[in-house]
Structure formats: structure tokens, C-alpha cells
Amino acid sequence: MVVLFTENLAPSELKKLRNKQRKAKRKAEQESALAAQVQVKREQHHKARQQQEQGDPEAPQLDELVPDKLARAEDPLEQALKFLQPLRTLAADRIDTYLMAFEIYFRKEKPLLMLQSIKRAWRIDSQNEHLHDCLLRFRTWLDEKQAGLPAAVTTVIDKETQPMFKGRSSLTMAEEFVAGPALRSQRSALWGARALRRLQAARADDALALATRLDLPDLSIQGCVEVLESLRAGDFGPCEEATARYAQACAAKFPHALAFKPPAEPQDCAVEN
Secondary structure (H helix, E strand, O other), X not given: OXXXXXXXXXXXXXXXXXXXXXXXXXXXXXXXXXXXXXXXXXXXXXXXXXXXHOOOOOOOOOOOOOHHHHHOOOOHHHHHHHHHHHHHHHOOOOHHHHHHXXXXXHHHOOHHHHXXXXXXXXXXOOOOHHHHHHHHHHHHHHHHHHHHOOHHXXXXXXXXXXXXXXXXXXXXXXXXXXXXXXXXXXXXXXHHHHHHHHHOHHHHHHHHHHHOOOOOXXXXXXXXXXXXXXXXXXXXXXXXXXXXXXXXXXXXHOOOOHHHOOOOOOOOEEEOX
């Protein structure tokens, strides 16, 4: 019988082992999330197909809108547009539909379609945190690209964005958000902090401090998980120590939450010959 004990491993080897465990856990979580998204797409596709079969004239025309194909698309933006079409019919009253539309058109650099998306989202919920971030990115994009746009397009954009931008720069809008909504909501704090870090890299410490506050009135386990994921994704730059401290603070705040517990130590195992 050969007995393997983790204490026999060198510190560097033990660290590698733990890193592998963390990566495996993260991969499993990502695969689970992807499976859930695919299931939602499949259900929406089925509902739209039923509408077509029942002769609904407003039902979207589906060109083989197969969720499994979308998950492995070689042209993800074009496939995302196909997915967006039924959403505009089936979820026309949901702000997420138009936030998704903006994200697609932003990557395709379609200014008038970006404008259309944020206007529709604005009508549904002008205070939405994600929408605010979309407005900041659109404002920044215009600062960089508007000079090269046709005059007619510029005129339309200037007129239609006035109620939203109110003549403010993206940085001014971000600072106002940080000084207001971000002090009252954990989700707003995270979105505001990410925007501040993106617009002013020199204020990375301020942004990190805002994102990791644990004294906000609506603090929740899910909100803390989202912050932790954002830190680990590099949204605030390299901050491994701050991430570890935040995870520990969350564990103290929510002692029964599994999300903040450190990875389980490898079990001592016995292998019989």
C-alpha cells in the first residue's frame, strides 16, 4: 500500500495543485452557466417556432436558430443578431433585450443602431446600471469616431442623445454616478467602479475601494460573488492580494456561504497495489 500525503508536497507543488483545483472548479461553473444559457435559448426558439406554426404574422422568421449552433458559432456577432430578432418580439418590454442589442452593435460599430438600442433601453429604465455603462461607452466612442461620421448622422446623434448626455463628457457622467447611485447600491457600485477604472486608470485604487465596499444597504451574497468574479477577471487590473482580502471579508460577513470558502484541501488518499 502506498499512501500519498499532501504535506509531502513542496510549497510550489502544493500551490500548483490548488491552482489546478480552482481552474477546474471555475471551468465547471462556466460550463454550467453556458448550459443554462443554451437551455433558455432553446426554450425561446421553441416558443418562436410555435408562433410561426400557428400563423402568427408577427412571429420572427427563424433561419435555423439552433442554440447549440449559436454556442459554437464561427461568426458570433452575426449569430447573436439572429438570436436578437426573436427577442425583440418575445421580450420587447425587457431592458436586457436592448442592452444586448447595444453590446452587439457596439462591437460592430453601428452608431445609429447603438443609438436606437440605448434609446429603447432608456425608455424602460433610465436608471439601469448596465445602461449607464453603455451610455459612457457610447459617449467615449463618439469622442473618438464622431469626426469621421457623415454630418447627417452626427446631427441625429447629437439631437437624440441630448436628454441622456445633457452635454456631459463620459468622465463627468461617470463621476456623477460614482457620487450618487454607486453609494446606494452594490450593483451600481460595481458598474460605476469598473467605468471609473476604465476611464481613469490612475484612479484604480479608488475604483477598487468602491467596488469592494461591504457597507452598502443592499449588500448580498450574489452581489459579492459578482464583485469577486469581476476582480478575478482583471476588470481592476492585477489585484490578487486585494481579491484574497475581499474573499476573506465576504466569508466573515457571510460565514455560511460556500462561495467564499477557500478551496477544499486535497484529501489524503491511499492507493493499493
